[in-house]
Amino acid sequence: MGTFVDAGAAATPTQKSDAYKTIWTSASSPESLFELNFEVTESLGSDGLSSIYTRSNPITTAGAGYGDAAPQANLVADYATGDVRKDLLVQLVKGSETILWNQKYPAAKGPQIDNIKLLRVSELYLTRAEANFRNGTAIGATPQADLDKIRLRAGLASIPVTLDAILKERRVELAYEGQRWFDLLRTGSAVNKSTTTLPANSTPNSTIAATDFRLLARIPLTEVQNNPKITQNFGY
Secondary structure, three states: OOOOOOOOOOOOHHHHHHHHHHHHHOOOOOOEEEEEOOOHHHOOHHHOHHHHHOOOOOOOOOOOOOOOOOOOHHHHOOOOOOOHHHHHEEEEEEOOEEEEEEOOOOOOOEOOEOOEEEEEHHHHHHHHHHHHHHHOOOOOOOHHHHHHHHHHHOOOOOOOOOHHHHHHHHHHHOOOOOOHHHHHHHOOOOEEEOOOOOHHHOOOOEEEOOOOHHHOOOOOHHHHHHOOOOOOOOOO
16 A cells, blocks of 8 residues: 655754655655556566666666656756655756656666556545545545645645646656556646747647547557448548
8 A cells, every 4th residue: 555755844944855855766656555566587678767767877777768758848847846756857968969867767776677667545525626626625634635635745835726736736746657648638638849948948849639630549550440340530
């Protein structure tokens, strides 16, 4: 059973940051309710998440990777001043481009090996906050209390609870964990596609509306050709 990792209200920013990092640097995260376990014998070689996400690794000494999945500028801008979660973003140079890499998968179990965190305690607090807020209820805790728990752990002050505040907190807390796409789809939100990764260059490249057919991928042509009962998705 996962445990919410918190250094305590009296902890210094450094202590809070160090406590938060243990979620990712531990071989099995103390906050995980459900992880996909990987062992050294199942190494993905140079294609593990630690290689895809990072170019070099200041948290562990596991080596260097590609750094191909860098955060967009509009995500970086959502981190408030003093947010300890931003300490997992490290500015480095890839080729001739200055870019940020996140350290949520730092090869904690060995070269290219991390357990994949599928469900964390933090997500449950945010899910309960959103559900209670939408329903006007306080089952288990008030939405304000659950939002505060996540923000205070991150070194941030309490703010009045709103749906937008909860969804923004989900974006920052669960960044790089495979949640954002599904949150955008289920809330009918537009998808901002930016080619930039630093706030200084934050002009978005394009925005795909929630009604755009491209949000649903096309069915492979061979599948459609081999099964006449399959109808190709709209727009393709």
